[in-house]
Amino acid sequence: KQEVTQIPAALSVPEGENLVLNCSFTDSAIYNLQWFRQDPGKGLTSLLLIQSSQREQTSGRLNASLDKSSGRSTLYIAASQPGDSATYLCAAMNSGYSTLTFGKGTMLLVSP
Amino acid sequence: DGGITQSPKYLFRKEGQNVTLSCEQNLNHDAMYWYRQDPGQGLRLIYYSQIVNDFQKGDIAEGYSVSREKKESFPLTVTSAQKNPTAFYLCASSIPNRDTYQPQHFGDGTRLSIL
Numbered sequence: 194k195q196e197v198t199q200i201p202a203a204l205s206v207p208e209g210e211n212l213v214l215n216c217s218f219t220d221s222a223i224y225n226l227q228w229f230r231q232d233p234g235k236g237l238t239s240l241l242l243i244q245s246s247q248r249e250q251t252s253g254r255l256n257a258s259l260d261k262s263s264g265r266s267t268l269y270i271a272a273s274q275p276g277d278s279a280t281y282l283c284a285a286m287n288s289g290y291s292t293l294t295f296g297k298g299t300m301l302l303v304s305p
Numbered sequence: 306d307g308g309i310t311q312s313p314k315y316l317f318r319k320e321g322q323n324v325t326l327s328c329e330q331n332l333n334h335d336a337m338y339w340y341r342q343d344p345g346q347g348l349r350l351i352y353y354s355q356i357v358n359d360f361q362k363g364d365i366a367e368g369y370s371v372s373r374e375k376k377e378s379f380p381l382t383v384t385s386a387q388k389n390p391t392a393f394y395l396c397a398s399s400i401p402n403r404d405t406y407q408p409q410h411f412g413d414g415t416r417l418s419i420l
Contacts, residue, residue: 197347202345227408227409229411234393234413234414234416235413235414236309236311236395236397236411236412236413236414237348237395237397237409237411238411239408239409239410242407242408282347282348284347284348292338292350292353292363293348293350293409295340295347295348295349296347297345297346297347298347
């Protein structure tokens with residue numbers, strides 16, 4: 194059964210720092226790996242989706258990478274801003290299924 | 306604008322009572338999902354449906370029931386058999402992912418508490 198782990202559980206940084214959020218998964222036979230953002234009391238917003246054949250995806254200041262052989266994905270946030278403060282969740286979609294396995298998330302606080 | 310609407314935003318349940326959470330989408334998505342989120346936890350899948358009149362159990366289906374009579378609607382009933390229903394419930398929809406890589410779209414959730 195797929196298991197997804199996110200490290201760290203919480204992260205606090207000053208504005209302007211570049212930061213990396215980590216996600217690891219146990220079953221490397223994944224269809225895709227997705228990163229979501231969740232604001233307090235809200236639903237999830239999709240940030241980036243990396244297909245199994247891809248190594249990375251970029252959107253603005255966000256870059257996500259995927260290394261299936263090591264079972265890892267990273268989300269890189271450049272020049273962090275207070276508006277980036279949220280919980281970031283990664284989720285793996287297994288081959289042959291259309292359901293996601295989520296990590297517990299990393300709670301990010303960017304202070305001005 | 307297309308999206309997913311969950312109602313109510315807050316819901317309170319008395320002991321022994323069944324309650325139903327509403328989820329409606331106008332994205333024309335075939336697949337719909339229900340997740341439960343507890344504090345400090347990731348999302349756990351309760352039920353999902355890939356097509357009208359069909360649904361499958363997820364990892365934590367016990368104490369819950371669903372129906373999928375219309376493409377746009379996927380209501381979740383929390384029955385009295387669910388002994389610990391206090392949680393944040395999220396509904397999502399997507400295009401089935403066997404042939405395309407499309408992310409799930411989420412509603413804003415319903416927070417359920419026990420009175």
